[in-house]
């Protein structure tokens with residue numbers, strides 16, 4: 001089945017006898033046992049599994065083309081489950097430009113438990129140099145946050161697999177519409193479903209989708225079930241509901257992002273636009289090779305410094321100044337301020353989550369804000 005059909009049907013399993021078209025939210029935390037000791041619903045206790053989470057995991061598995069998936073209460077909880085599934089002393093390689101919340105998690109919660117290096121994963125020589133006998137996983141995030149740098153997924157997979165190392169890809173920015181890492185032989189895909197999957201900036205969630213039900217996957221499932229960082233049945237329900245429109249929303253985000261990137265590139269008060277869909281992006285060719293669509297996220301450098309960037313952001317009427325991404329409304333943020341004092345992000349960088357408003361209104365708003373400096 002194609003992705004639009006999967007999105008609508010793979011997460012909806014109403015009980016056939018009830019006549020319901022849409023699967024309801026099952027709030028019961030516990031499930032009845034028969035006289036013979038069996039559980040007729042297949043569920044025992046809601047932390048281990050429940051109907052809404054099973055439906056959500058089913059659509060997540062199919063939409064990324066995996067063998068199984070596990071839903072979590074946030075993207076960071078999903079990431080944490082990966083790190084907790086590793087033997088203490090395992091070495092992991094991560095990108096030098098990645099979601100700062102997960103970078104901080106590694107640094108603050110796994111120091112002394114795991115070994116880690118943050119490097120330019122896309123540079124073969126640098127990557128080879130950092131691989132050690134105890135390297136267990138290479139973590140990639142492409143396009144990256146906030147510089148929109150790309151990593152060649154297949155290239156990293158080939159280097160890793162030759163040495164028995166697993167590859168995990170944070171696919172939050174791309175979504176399965178733009179890029180399918182499992183098809184490029186990555187071992188595990190991670191999502192913050194708070195973003196495009198949720199799509200309306202009103203729920204938190206995370207997901208892991210695996211290429212195969214390996215022993216390592218069983219360990220991740222244990223972290224999910226025994227650790228208990230699971231989404232509520234209501235959150236699962238709302239995610240299943242949102243995913244039904246994911247293909248159409250993402251296409252809308254991308255159409256707007258392409259036009260906004262082109263507009264920004266031609267404005268005299270913009271120094272540089274970072275968007276994989278622009279011919280000027282240094283990895284545009286790689287983007288065209290490994291992505292089906294270029295995504296709804298872009299960053300740009302305002303001519304001048306932090307002051308000019310702040311002036312632009314404060315002059316906007318339609319764009320909301322807030323962190324996060326993937327919702328129907330356009331958001332903009334001064335990324336260096338969000339990331340804190342150790343941020344290496346340029347001070348004049350603004351990151352945009354391009355929403356689904358009409359493109360003419362978005363361009364008009366940015367036009368007046370950029371003209372004001």
Ligand SMILES: *Cc1c(COP(=O)(O)O)cnc(C)c1O
Nearest residue numbers: 074075076099145172192194205
């Ligand atoms: C938001 C985000 C995360 C973390 O997800 P939460 O749902 O906020 O815990 C991880 N990776 C990327 C790329 C993100 O944008």
